[in-house]
Amino acid sequence: MPDWLNILLRSIGALAYLFLLTKIIGKRQIKQLTFIEYIVGITIGSIAAFMATEMDGPVFHSLISMGVFAIFPVLMEWVSLKSKVMRDLFEGKSTVLIKEGKIMEDNLKRERLTAEDLMEQLRIKNVFRVADVEFALMETNGELSVLLKSENQPLTAQQLELTVPPAEEGQVVIMDGVIMDEPLATAGYNRRWVRTQLQKAGVALENVFLAQVDKGGELYLDLYDDKIQVPAPQATKLTFATLKKCQADLELFALGTKNETAKQTYQRDAEQLQTIIDQVKPFLIR
Known part of the structure; x- marks a missing residue:
């Protein structure tokens, strides 16, 4: 067998085996890897490269070695789930770097971080003053978790006692000029409705790169031709304007009538309608 063909087959076999081992090890993002998993990843990659290019030694020797290194983090995770001591040993512990606006210098040295490193991590979290920080923690994966002081935290709708609409999951109903039937049915619409909305907007189906519909029935269109301006949906705003009118x-009826009974009725209805408008306003004006 020619050397180039041998290397090709070994490389394909190494890649396939690496993919299988990766599925066994499990899903983790790069930044979530523990020290052991990081070491194992580098070692397995080196063995795979050696297996692909070293044609003198048997292939199964490299396969066995890669298998041993791949099984170790799986066993390590199983032991960590059973024992807090082993979990701390393998994965480490979180370290407090800032407490009540005060930098913990000893902990900073223990993590081998400089003041510049700490400020950089804070700026990544959009924090530029140490005095604004109530608590900062270096997690086991190297990420910095920051808790701002109460007076520096952004206000929420709950704190302001505001009613906000629930988060909506938009359904992509057109992609690359093709109508997507399954998400369209999930949203409760059909192809006729889509074509009607496209006709109202004066847009051809084949010119639509992506279309998304929300729970309110508003259709967002993104076209291939960016020079074409698609009119913004106005249905909910018109509904709000009609209610206000x-x-x-x-x-006006309450002010214009001289009948006291009718005046009270109009005033009561106006107050009730205003209450309803206040409740639905967050859903109609977005």
Whole structure:
């Protein structure tokens, strides 16, 4: 067998075996790898490269070696799940770097971090003043977790007692000029509705790169031709304007009538409609 063909077959075999071992080890992002997993990854890669290019030794020797290194992190994870001591040994512990706005210099030295390193990590978290930090923790994966002081935390709708619409999962109903039937059915619409919306917007189906519909029935269109301006959906805004007009009409009727009973009825209806408008406003004005 020619050497180039031998190397080709060994390389393909090494890649296939690496893929199998990766599935066994499990899913983890690069930044979530532990020290052992990082070492194992480098070692297995080196063995795979040696297996692909070293034609004198038997292939199964490299396969056995790669298998041993791949099984070790799996066993390590199983032991870590059973024992807190072993989990701390293999994965390490989190380290407090800032507490109540005060930098813990000893812990910083223990993690071999300089003040510049700490400030860089804080800036990545959009924090530029150490005094704004209540608590900062170096996680076992090297990430810095930061808790700002209460007065420096951004306000939430709950704190302001505001009603906000629930998070919506938009459905992609057109992709690359093709209507997607499954997400369209999930959203509760059909192809006729899509074509009607495209006709209203004056857009051809084949010119649509992506279309997404939300729970309110508004269709977002992104076209291949970026020079074409697609009109923004106005259905919910028109609904809000109509409700406001009805509420204003009720108030005018209450002011214009001389019948006391009718006046009270119009005022009560105007107040009730205003309450409804306040409740649905976050859903209609976005």
